[in-house]
Amino acid sequence: MTIGVCYFPEHWPDERWETDVRQMAEAGLSYVRMGEFAWGRIEPEHGEFDFAWLDEAIGLVGDHGMEAVLCTPTATPPKWLVDEHPDIRQADPDGTPREWGSRRFTCFNSPTYREETERIVRKVTERYADNPHVAGWQADNEYGCHDTVRCYCEDCAAAFREWLEAKYEEVEALNEAWGNTFWSQQYPSFEAVDPPGLTPAEHHPSRLLDYHRFASDSVAEYNRLHADLIREANDDWFVTHNFMGDFGALDAHSLADDLDFLGWDSYPTGFVQDRRPGQATTDELRAGDPDEVAMNHDLYRGAKRAPFWVLEQQPGDVNWPPHAPQPAEGAMRLWAHQAVAHGADEVLYFRWRRCREGQEQYHAGLRKQDGSPDRGYDDAAAAADELFDLEPVDAPVALLHDYESLWATENQPHSPHWHYWSHLRAYYDALRARGVQVDVVSPTSDLDDYAAAVAPTLYLVGDDLAAHLEAYVADGGHLLFGARTGEKDPHNQLHESLAPGPLADLAGVRVDQHESLPDGMPTRLRYDGETHDYRTWASWLDAEGATAVGEYTAGVAEGRTAVTRTDRGRGSVTYCGCWPTDRLADGLVTDLLGAANVAHTSRFPEGVRVAERNGYAWVTNFTSEELSLSAPTDAAFVVGGETVGAFDVAVVETPAATVSLD
Amino acid sequence: MTIGVCYFPEHWPDERWETDVRQMAEAGLSYVRMGEFAWGRIEPEHGEFDFAWLDEAIGLVGDHGMEAVLCTPTATPPKWLVDEHPDIRQADPDGTPREWGSRRFTCFNSPTYREETERIVRKVTERYADNPHVAGWQADNEYGCHDTVRCYCEDCAAAFREWLEAKYEEVEALNEAWGNTFWSQQYPSFEAVDPPGLTPAEHHPSRLLDYHRFASDSVAEYNRLHADLIREANDDWFVTHNFMGDFGALDAHSLADDLDFLGWDSYPTGFVQDRRPGQATTDELRAGDPDEVAMNHDLYRGAKRAPFWVLEQQPGDVNWPPHAPQPAEGAMRLWAHQAVAHGADEVLYFRWRRCREGQEQYHAGLRKQDGSPDRGYDDAAAAADELFDLEPVDAPVALLHDYESLWATENQPHSPHWHYWSHLRAYYDALRARGVQVDVVSPTSDLDDYAAAVAPTLYLVGDDLAAHLEAYVADGGHLLFGARTGEKDPHNQLHESLAPGPLADLAGVRVDQHESLPDGMPTRLRYDGETHDYRTWASWLDAEGATAVGEYTAGVAEGRTAVTRTDRGRGSVTYCGCWPTDRLADGLVTDLLGAANVAHTSRFPEGVRVAERNGYAWVTNFTSEELSLSAPTDAAFVVGGETVGAFDVAVVETPAATVSLD
Amino acid sequence: MTIGVCYFPEHWPDERWETDVRQMAEAGLSYVRMGEFAWGRIEPEHGEFDFAWLDEAIGLVGDHGMEAVLCTPTATPPKWLVDEHPDIRQADPDGTPREWGSRRFTCFNSPTYREETERIVRKVTERYADNPHVAGWQADNEYGCHDTVRCYCEDCAAAFREWLEAKYEEVEALNEAWGNTFWSQQYPSFEAVDPPGLTPAEHHPSRLLDYHRFASDSVAEYNRLHADLIREANDDWFVTHNFMGDFGALDAHSLADDLDFLGWDSYPTGFVQDRRPGQATTDELRAGDPDEVAMNHDLYRGAKRAPFWVLEQQPGDVNWPPHAPQPAEGAMRLWAHQAVAHGADEVLYFRWRRCREGQEQYHAGLRKQDGSPDRGYDDAAAAADELFDLEPVDAPVALLHDYESLWATENQPHSPHWHYWSHLRAYYDALRARGVQVDVVSPTSDLDDYAAAVAPTLYLVGDDLAAHLEAYVADGGHLLFGARTGEKDPHNQLHESLAPGPLADLAGVRVDQHESLPDGMPTRLRYDGETHDYRTWASWLDAEGATAVGEYTAGVAEGRTAVTRTDRGRGSVTYCGCWPTDRLADGLVTDLLGAANVAHTSRFPEGVRVAERNGYAWVTNFTSEELSLSAPTDAAFVVGGETVGAFDVAVVETPAATVSLD
Numbered sequence A, B, C: 001m002t003i004g005v006c007y008f009p010e011h012w013p014d015e016r017w018e019t020d021v022r023q024m025a026e027a028g029l030s031y032v033r034m035g036e037f038a039w040g041r042i043e044p045e046h047g048e049f050d051f052a053w054l055d056e057a058i059g060l061v062g063d064h065g066m067e068a069v070l071c072t073p074t075a076t077p078p079k080w081l082v083d084e085h086p087d088i089r090q091a092d093p094d095g096t097p098r099e100w101g102s103r104r105f106t107c108f109n110s111p112t113y114r115e116e117t118e119r120i121v122r123k124v125t126e127r128y129a130d131n132p133h134v135a136g137w138q139a140d141n142e143y144g145c146h147d148t149v150r151c152y153c154e155d156c157a158a159a160f161r162e163w164l165e166a167k168y169e170e171v172e173a174l175n176e177a178w179g180n181t182f183w184s185q186q187y188p189s190f191e192a193v194d195p196p197g198l199t200p201a202e203h204h205p206s207r208l209l210d211y212h213r214f215a216s217d218s219v220a221e222y223n224r225l226h227a228d229l230i231r232e233a234n235d236d237w238f239v240t241h242n243f244m245g246d247f248g249a250l251d252a253h254s255l256a257d258d259l260d261f262l263g264w265d266s267y268p269t270g271f272v273q274d275r276r277p278g279q280a281t282t283d284e285l286r287a288g289d290p291d292e293v294a295m296n297h298d299l300y301r302g303a304k305r306a307p308f309w310v311l312e313q314q315p316g317d318v319n320w321p322p323h324a325p326q327p328a329e330g331a332m333r334l335w336a337h338q339a340v341a342h343g344a345d346e347v348l349y350f351r352w353r354r355c356r357e358g359q360e361q362y363h364a365g366l367r368k369q370d371g372s373p374d375r376g377y378d379d380a381a382a383a384a385d386e387l388f389d390l391e392p393v394d395a396p397v398a399l400l401h402d403y404e405s406l407w408a409t410e411n412q413p414h415s416p417h418w419h420y421w422s423h424l425r426a427y428y429d430a431l432r433a434r435g436v437q438v439d440v441v442s443p444t445s446d447l448d449d450y451a452a453a454v455a456p457t458l459y460l461v462g463d464d465l466a467a468h469l470e471a472y473v474a475d476g477g478h479l480l481f482g483a484r485t486g487e488k489d490p491h492n493q494l495h496e497s498l499a500p501g502p503l504a505d506l507a508g509v510r511v512d513q514h515e516s517l518p519d520g521m522p523t524r525l526r527y528d529g530e531t532h533d534y535r536t537w538a539s540w541l542d543a544e545g546a547t548a549v550g551e552y553t554a555g556v557a558e559g560r561t562a563v564t565r566t567d568r569g570r571g572s573v574t575y576c577g578c579w580p581t582d583r584l585a586d587g588l589v590t591d592l593l594g595a596a597n598v599a600h601t602s603r604f605p606e607g608v609r610v611a612e613r614n615g616y617a618w619v620t621n622f623t624s625e626e627l628s629l630s631a632p633t634d635a636a637f638v639v640g641g642e643t644v645g646a647f648d649v650a651v652v653e654t655p656a657a658t659v660s661l662d
């Protein structure tokens, strides 16, 4: 578990590099990521390459005992390339090209751009195939950032038609699968299918879903091109990619096989402003929301059930959220500890120095633009000093996350307040408040190792998935389903039977009605003898075999069943029809953990979390209040102690479930 | 007065149709509307027709003692058609085509689309010309839904030029009528006139008004094409169309002559979220706002002064508003009763079954997608059982509604809070709270039968209209004018004289000033000895012959006249310069009803309304509170009784004015 | 100091003109502005000119002892011209042309449009070269209104490339200056540079800044074409232009040399709704915010340090803001007095009569559309009667305003609440509340005459500007810098050293950190023994030679320096790192005035201001409360007296600093 940094030697005079790299080594850093936007520097004119600068930079990194992580520079093609090939640009739904002048404007399906990608990736990887200081590669950069997974250009239209033909073989099968009788939407041929453009009313949901699948697949295919070329040059190298937080358009699971490990870019105080509905608290604006960050750690760890890297860690103030409050004292260290507790093997701060030029001048680095230390520098050095080697995280609970259900529900949210990630977080936060490690995994993955699993919105369910989950429960698994689970089939049609369709037998329940409610309408239910509030969504259940354990107590729903539970051999299935607020989520989750015999803590307050890895419990304090811990008397503190200050951390050698707050 | 339903056999396996149709008959239904989006099913390839399925469905309907209402399927042309003729697509103001993939994207002025319309309509109408089970036709579907009355394509540009030439003959006349000296907007020829595209500043209001007139006329012409072809095939058939609620872009009056009766699509809990500014109450989210729904009943009844049909009645939860709360218990029955009380002869629920596929999966039917009864089913059957035959509504008061004044004021609202429909509703709601039936009619229609008339915003007034209203008052009519009446001439220019221009003599008033005020500025006036509040708009009046009966008491307007009244022989004219809040509107309206000797009730609370038809009083309770009625002791209750539960209805054989609440 | 009016004879029958012009003379008016939108009337067809009407109108003006101000009619080219030359249209960033049909849609860089401009301007100026009644010309109208300074057409692309080549000579110099290594944004040639189009992420800030400079320069060049042609025809004429209020896209300083004096269009009750974030008070909705209006007076006066004209003065209610409240009684007179107190030599009301046709029907004039007097008429006549000749304003303090800093900060606001003009106003309002006259001037202008200078956001600072300010302070000047001063170099890169870069030595300070904060986060500091609040922005300072005189007392900033001060010989420099709220701004400003020995008043309340010109103090009351003045006993009141009513004015012959409120 070490610390690294992202570096752009091309932004600085070469006489400075030696100093920069030496200071990195002095801070205890291990890896230096470079080259991700340097195509224009590497190939200033078509076919004229300049590698001397990068050779030198890598050499310096090696000379100082560190290793380089290189990036394919395909996120920022140079101007000469787009002027030669304007067809590589993406297009908006109305056909307007996305122009050069920022980044990520190129189409993943453009044959020209794929050729050019192959050309440059081959060139850079061959260059460093034998360089002993290069540890591995990041393919491209943040696929899909700035809303670019989905493109509507002619190349995409052609590729979409091929993708559909490969999937459905006959256009009649497509018409049947989508349900194109509705509004006369039958296609006479695959050739007649277009990407979803600008229409007076909303699109067919099945067409949209397949377009979202296709677009995500296109990125996966484009990534595979990189991975293959990198391994072709040197198959000892690792290949990774830096995904983003709370990012839905690209199915990270689908890239997992092509990567050695996943990486992601963690910006805690940006996410609370940019990714979540609602106003962040002052503490969150200073250090982020620990659960929001951790769920992404657990997602990118869960995708391969293996340690991941934070390929970009927020180093201080950043430029892209609406506001730029300075992080709390120590927040940059806190984030590194939290990442490692959740399974990171490496944390690279983005970036070494604040850049004087271009779009990210208002983005801090570990050092300021004049080379002096910035606020994150000491934090990074402290983390590098404190962290130590660890086994992977071993999580007892799975959270089933399905990108296709995200796409389908966000296309038909049926409420302006439906927000897939926030709904997932209702359950995730409750689990984390109880100190439980959670693998965020695909519902189709192997669940054998999990005592319990939560599926907040398993919206699209076919027979295979139903059978998979039945087997899990039959084998003793404890399963909690949340709102909208089983509403649709994999083609985004309603099931012939009522929801949850093929899960009805397993859950012993049918959905009689659903409704979505604006804030301000009464939303109450009774669960376990107590009254709770819910929000946004309510399905009214008919227990058919299960036991009603929650009942709506307000509105038209009054008297209808809200939550059911049923035992299935050693396993059990709970179905919650509504979006629970926090106390109800805690009740649902603790009952699940109890049934599954999963050790957990008393309920931690917002902002304070405990996470276990390799026998150590990390207590992270994302609040401005000092707190006081109880741990077993013989447990050794390896970082900090019983008193954990504002935005501080303690690491103690003991199971998480043995820790509590005074 | 019977009940029917909309059915899409093409969405279901044909072996199911018999069951479905039998269940309709069992529910007591009379009419089944079909075919409105079935072009793709009827003509899967160009020139290859398949009618067998529809023949069978109609046969089943007839076999079960019901009648079919068919629809021309022109709202959803198949993909092969738009691929053959991309020119049939509408265009946005910047020229972007509106794409296939939802519905209603075709241009009403496209010669190609008109030819294709003629071809398909001729085909379907000829097919069923002799079918004894087909009662009549709905032309197309919801003309202009999804903001498609106005198109900016080349075909529309050409048609607009012809329309202008037919209207003005010489371009100099157009330049004069519009007032094109302003900002050098003179046209050298009709050929030089374009649809209003994207300009840096706002458009010329006279140009916009004529474009809105032209666009509405284009739809009327397109409708006439349908009506003529339908009658050509079988002139015993009725022809109707399903208009929409609070829909302004299409002048429903202009289609009245071409239709045998008007129909419309009533979605009470959708309208309160989608059509009105401001947050709906919980009761409104559960059952809608009775006045909002009723004003549309009265508008589509008023357009022909004849019974209308509800061609689509909300059956339960719906997909298109922001939120989808479940309607109150009984709401679906309540809506049918209210429709009939306001003059409907038939109420068709939309639709028989929730559809598994396409854009409207989140739209309920009377039955669920698995065929089992949904919440509206019993309500529909109850309504079918309770309703009986009735004479048309006989309304004593007219509300003068003018689409052109709507277009003109909404193009120059002069306040972000100006909302034409809401301003009309200030007066309409006050009349309805007094139990008075109101015909919503064109100001140019024959007013002889009305004891009183209210013109909330008769904005565009020429000499002919002024003479028409003078004659009405001379004949004993009592007339109430509201804010902005008489501000402009029919070309959307200010009058040479001050407002209300040609109405000044009749009303005995001149508008000295007007102002629009944001919320939070003091807005008070004194009327009839009491202080009232107004909102958004204030014209300051100079009584010139009339008597000042209302005076502003706050702001710069303090001391200026707000309301005037003048007797004209047996008639009278009141002019109210501001947008009244509810208590002031009640005062204005009761004074009007008193002068005109119109029987009315004491003031009913929000949500409770009484409406008279054919000697019966319908008391509809759109609230969650039970209420207690007083009716003459000898009056017979034919539905319900003196206690009216939440969302319930009572029908009692007595004049509405004899009913009160305890 | 006289009063005039804008007149559009082309909107009225010619038989009316004599009456209109006679009534103007009766009101005591001196100047009549005409012709600004009359191209279509002057040249109804290409090459066919009609000047008879304008000849006659000018003759009538002269006959009644007044003078005409004519305007080149280029803001509204006729339809025949754009149909002949569609290439004269501007384009949006996505290439969509800006259409004819309102105004100002033509490209300043279009060679065709420049030719046509030359043709029509030559024609109209030659026509009146010898007319004794024409005093001078206004070039075009409100350059850039409706967001049209910046255009993205092909002509602009070509012109931008030339502009860049002229500036940088070699493309390598451009790449270096902008910093195009970042995200591979190097250009291979000037030919490869485009206007900034639609990109997935934000544009390079240096590219944007140069595009904004180029666009502003293009307007200046277009204005020069007018000025040269006007002077060529008759070099006794004055040439002016009517700029707009709080308008940032066009650098007014850059047109100053080409104009004899600057003019602007003042709409006080429009600005408070349209230009400022936040809700206006009732008094402001009735009379505007005096400081908002006055800062524009002082800007257009400061641009040439010479009297200016109000070329359009709001005459009553106006059409373009969201709401149109009637102005307070007397507001139209108050505005004229305020304008003169701030250095206007002439105030022309816009317009003589409300127009019956076109886009501005809801815009009052001094007379109504029927010719009768409107609310502003008596106010205008009163002002004409009361005003008298005066020397120019002599301001002791300069406010340094820099359009390029405005562009650069608004492109990288780093906070949704950053608003350049509002931040300037924090300091300007404080100075005005102390009765001090302020020249708003370019930072590069000669500052010798100013005892003190305030630079609220001198964002872009190079060595030359730093030297200029050093010389000012060395010479005894007292300088106050505000937030974000010195953050960037003139190419919009960060300095190599920390901010304020080349100003660091002068100010004795370095910026260690900055942050932007949403409302609701604690923002407190201590200055001069008192606790104050600040907003939006905080830079944390390290005093390096200066003395820390203000310290943050909340948040992560707690204990860091907020304000520094340093003496430099007879001069001094203060640096304030945050956006001060009003009491703090008063503290900063009074300390500055004290150091600089500038006479000032006690602090006037919001809405009441005193301004001195030529030995007279104007006390303007923009509130609905009467107030009571104290002036030296021997001071003569030339307008009003010691009691100043709501929205009234007093003029007393005494220095402003001798006046106070009781």
Ligand SMILES: [Mg+2]
Pocket: A289, A291, A429, A606
């Ligand atoms: Mg939380």
Ligand SMILES: [Mg+2]
Pocket: B289, B291, B429, B606
């Ligand atoms: Mg109401």
Ligand SMILES: [Mg+2]
Pocket: C289, C291, C429, C606
């Ligand atoms: Mg102020």
Ligand SMILES: [Zn+2]
Pocket: A089, A090, A091, A107, A108, A109, A110, A151, A152, A153, A154, A155, A156, A157
């Ligand atoms: Zn593409």
Ligand SMILES: [Zn+2]
Pocket: B089, B090, B091, B107, B108, B109, B110, B151, B152, B153, B154, B155, B156, B157
């Ligand atoms: Zn069209």
Ligand SMILES: [Zn+2]
Pocket: C089, C090, C091, C107, C108, C109, C110, C151, C152, C153, C154, C155, C156, C157
């Ligand atoms: Zn241009």
